[in-house]
Amino acid sequence: MSSIGIVLGFYALSGLTIGAGLLVFLSRNLLHSVIFVILAFIGMAGLFVTLSADFIAVSQILIYAGAISVLLVFAVMLTPYASRDNPNSLFAPAGILIGLGFAGLMGFVGMRVIWPQLTGSDLEAQSFTGTVRSIGSMLLGTYALPFELASVLLLAAFIGAIALVREDEA
Amino acid sequence: MTAALDPIRAARVPLTGAKLVIGVIALVILAGIAGGVGFLVVSGALDGHWYDLRDLGIPIAHLRGWLDEQNKAQPAQLHDLLGDHWISYLTTALIGAIGILSFVGGVLLVLIWVERRLIGRIQVRRGPNRVGPYGLLQPVADAIKLIQKEVLIPNGADRFLFFLPPILVFIPGLLVWGPVPWAPNMNYLDLNVGVLYLIAISSLATIAIFIAGWSSNNHYALLGAMRTVAMMISYEIPLSMALVAVVLMTGSMQLSQIVQWQADHNVWLGALMPLALFTFFFSSTAELNRTPNDIAEAESEIVAGFRTEYFGMKFGLFYAVELGNAVAVGAFVTAFFLGGWSLFGLEQWIPPYLIFAVKVSSVYFVLVWLRGTLPRFRLDQLMAFAWKYLIPINLANTVLVAIEVTAFNHSSLPGVVSLGAIGVVNLVFTVWVARRWARFLGYRPETEHVLHPSLQTQVGGLRAAERLRASS
Numbered sequence: 001m002s003s004i005g006i007v008l009g010f011y012a013l014s015g016l017t018i019g020a021g022l023l024v025f026l027s028r029n030l031l032h033s034v035i036f037v038i039l040a041f042i043g044m045a046g047l048f049v050t051l052s053a054d055f056i057a058v059s060q061i062l063i064y065a066g067a068i069s070v071l072l073v074f075a076v077m078l079t080p081y082a083s084r085d086n087p088n089s090l091f092a093p094a095g096i097l098i099g100l101g102f103a104g105l106m107g108f109v110g111m112r113v114i115w116p117q118l119t120g121s122d123l124e125a126q127s128f129t130g131t132v133r134s135i136g137s138m139l140l141g142t143y144a145l146p147f148e149l150a151s152v153l154l155l156a157a158f159i160g161a162i163a164l165v166r167e168d169e170a
Numbered sequence: 171m172t173a174a175l176d177p178i179r180a181a182r183v184p185l186t187g188a189k190l191v192i193g194v195i196a197l198v199i200l201a202g203i204a205g206g207v208g209f210l211v212v213s214g215a216l217d218g219h220w221y222d223l224r225d226l227g228i229p230i231a232h233l234r235g236w237l238d239e240q241n242k243a244q245p246a247q248l249h250d251l252l253g254d255h256w257i258s259y260l261t262t263a264l265i266g267a268i269g270i271l272s273f274v275g276g277v278l279l280v281l282i283w284v285e286r287r288l289i290g291r292i293q294v295r296r297g298p299n300r301v302g303p304y305g306l307l308q309p310v311a312d313a314i315k316l317i318q319k320e321v322l323i324p325n326g327a328d329r330f331l332f333f334l335p336p337i338l339v340f341i342p343g344l345l346v347w348g349p350v351p352w353a354p355n356m357n358y359l360d361l362n363v364g365v366l367y368l369i370a371i372s373s374l375a376t377i378a379i380f381i382a383g384w385s386s387n388n389h390y391a392l393l394g395a396m397r398t399v400a401m402m403i404s405y406e407i408p409l410s411m412a413l414v415a416v417v418l419m420t421g422s423m424q425l426s427q428i429v430q431w432q433a434d435h436n437v438w439l440g441a442l443m444p445l446a447l448f449t450f451f452f453s454s455t456a457e458l459n460r461t462p463n464d465i466a467e468a469e470s471e472i473v474a475g476f477r478t479e480y481f482g483m484k485f486g487l488f489y490a491v492e493l494g495n496a497v498a499v500g501a502f503v504t505a506f507f508l509g510g511w512s513l514f515g516l517e518q519w520i521p522p523y524l525i526f527a528v529k530v531s532s533v534y535f536v537l538v539w540l541r542g543t544l545p546r547f548r549l550d551q552l553m554a555f556a557w558k559y560l561i562p563i564n565l566a567n568t569v570l571v572a573i574e575v576t577a578f579n580h581s582s583l584p585g586v587v588s589l590g591a592i593g594v595v596n597l598v599f600t601v602w603v604a605r606r607w608a609r610f611l612g613y614r615p616e617t618e619h620v621l622h623p624s625l626q627t628q629v630g631g632l633r634a635a636e637r638l639r640a641s642s
Contacts, residue, residue: 029328031381032330035331054363055363058361058363058370059366061373062366062369062370065370065373065374065377066370066374066376066377067403070376073377073381077384132362132363
């Protein structure tokens, strides 16, 4: 974090992500919430860019901002009473507890882990040639079996979804 | 049709002497410029200097070098705070952003006129010809009219979400121009995940269209948005699969590398992989909502689709984005399948960005041609074509291309032989699988197109009028 551009970008993107995350549950309309969720996803993608994780950043936009968001919108729209105001939830205390617990866990882990920090010449000695090639060789080399298992799982889910909604042909 | 009845032929002015002289003078000037440039190129006076305008990236690179020199002279505190290259980064970022903005704006201004004139020509009418010479100022008049319109919000519409979509669709429309490789060094955003970036950015427009339909509080708008989103999501899959074939063949997701591969091997990927080219082009027309896939605005069915309630400049933004994206698709078809800036060695002589622009315009012309000619698919036909036809045959194509690439990388044959073999195999495979899979899905041309239509024998058919006239 030597360059001021990275620092400015980090704070701007963090602010965007956190602000959008706050607006997700502060807005009374469910579809507005979905829009702010997408904004938070895009802010996360920007944070990945500042970490030189370009492949993950683009995948974040492709999968979350592009695909999952459409799924969310359809889910909200096919829910009855989706267009009425977002009512007070009975689960608010439980949700706040879970959220606080998760935040505490993440904060604890973040504080305890010794992060490899590189500055100055050590940082410049590292080569950031792009993560695509290394991710690809890992997925199809070291972690080929979990990768293929995940794809088989997805295929099974895909076929199962089709089988569930398919009407019996008389 | 005789000349007197044909409005376009009748409007033609015969070639006069003055026109001939002006034409000859223009040709001589062009030949002089070409000869001068040719001399400069052959003598090597241009190579790599800042005035080498064959590639606009070279002057920019020289500008960056000069700015870095200036950067060293800045005060020490500023240097510690901002680093070595901030002036050159800032300057080049600004130049690129302003370049893209002005390019897209200029293209939109011209293309509204070009598209309407071309479609008019195709449909044997005149097109816009009242505002300015040849109707050239028509886009300006359109824009003024659209801006003047009263801003109306439908009753019960979601005010916040109603204003958002025209802006949201415009952002991806500008962002896709980032990685376009205009020339070897003229590449604003040469990401090493370029192909993935394009797919990701183009998927962002889907949500904007859906919100446009939902927030309008209009049944037609919602229906139009639903079918548009369904179509765009479906066609993203064959589009990505066509790009997977390209990435497999070239071994890179970087657009400059993809074009460089085609330039190195002196081959166009569209000739090697006709199925991928067709799939990409067809799926792009679906992503663009253009004919034959413009079910988003099927006027006969759902008024104007998701933008029924949008008018004035909000409609203008949707319209402009569709036009601009059509040109962007032209740019990507060119970069992926038509060799990009390369033209079999001629890029040494002609500025590569001009070659690129000519190829882009040709693809755009084909898009306009399709729009002026073809009817519209039905919704179920369109979805079935994506899921049942394009996706299976492209899966097979991906496997075939993977095998070919492995063989190509391990063979010691000269490139002409191996690439020629790949091209022939792919062409045969494309023709075979396209016919075979259509038959498998139940397409029977010999039974659906009856050889002797009943209409012809019963009512009289196409030549009934002639026969009546002859008999009376």
